[in-house]
Amino acid sequence: MLGYIWVLEGGCTLNEQDLTDLKLIASKAKNQLLQLNLQKKKNEKNHQELLWQIITGDIESHETIANHLSNIGLHENKPLGMILFTFDSMNxxxxxxKVYTAKTIQKVNILIETLDENQLIFLISPTSRKNERKDAIDFIHTFKIQVKDRFGITGLESGCGYMYEDYNCMKRSYDEAAKVIAFKKAFPEELANVTFYHELGVFRYIDLLKKTKELQQQSVNPAIQMLQHYDLENRTNLLETLEVILTKDGNMNEAAKALHCHVNTLTYRLKRIQEITSIQLKDPVQKLGLYLDLKRQ
Structure with a gap:
């Protein structure tokens, strides 16, 4: 580029010596650019190796992680967290x-990025301590829009872990973001608008319930069994109706819309459900228990 500018500004025809000098300059510039590129790739590799050590828990203490970040030129004294995006395919x-696209958004500071098969992983710090959660949400939203506009990609899943001032919680932040994505894939309708781990609400406990030996040995909730048998014998969909009503938190209009039926029809079905099972849907304890039993099946 420097040689090109020099030729334009010279305003004269190049002689043999000029051409020789230009070739020599171009050769030296090429070597320097290659060295810079190799150094850049080496730095990126070091950054990514550090990120994987953090994710896998190979380095845990706050001081060790802070020192490693400092050694690679990242002198952060801010909370750090993880944001994950999962794509159908990636090369x-x-x-x-996509990394370039993400870095142009500037809602968060992207310190290190890496790729795990089809999953894009960012180690981030907030640009502002006042609105760090809002900035993370805005970043994710803007990134999805730009990926759709530039690459025609839709349907990517995202998850964000908490930002921690204690860097030994970085693995936890990664695990939180990964669980958000896993649960959103399992329950896409219920968790469509979830970004952070705490927004999973009661779904955070489903894995624990599935792993509890007592619950594994426990039979299916009798109310669910009754509705399964009734639906099978009468070709109805009362169990689905119950699940939708619980998902919509008892909002009859929303539930009727989701089930494509009239509110009066839904009211009749609800009455039949209560007659068959004797459950009390106004009892929050019974409602929560039924909801968890349905979701952990």
Whole structure:
């Protein structure tokens, strides 16, 4: 580039010596650019190796992580967290373009990024301590829009872990973001608007319930069994109706819309459900228990 500018500004025809000098300059510039590129790739590799050590828990203490970040030129004294995006497919060219897209948004500071199969992982710090959660949500929203507009990609899942001032919680932040994505894939309708781990609400406990030996040995909730048998014998969908009503938190209009039926029809079904099972849907304890039993099946 410097040689090109020099030729334009010279305003004269190049002689043999000029051409020789230009080739020599171009050769030296090429070597320097190659060295810079190699150093850049080496730095990126070091950054990514550090990120994987953090994710896998190989380094945990706050001081050790802070020192490693400092050693690679990242002198952060802010909370750090993880944001994950999962795509249907990914290659190196797309990976570079998506990272570039993410870094132009500037809602959060992207310190290190890496790729795990089809999952894009960002180690981030907030640009502002006042609105760090809002900034993270805005970043995710803007990134999805730009990925759709530039690459025609839709349907990518995202999850965000908490930002921690104690860096030994970085693995926890990654795990939180990964669980958000896993639960959103399992329950896409219920968790469509979830970004952070705490927004999973009661779904955070479903994995624990599934792993509890007593619950594994426990039979299906009798109310659920009764509705399953009734639906099978009468070709009805009362169990689905119950699940939708619980999901919509008892909002009859929303539930009727989701089930494509009239509110009066839904009222009749609800009455039949209560007659068959004797459950009390106004009792919050019974409602929560039924909801968890339905979701952990």
């Amino acid at each position: 190196q060219e797309l990976y570079k373009k």
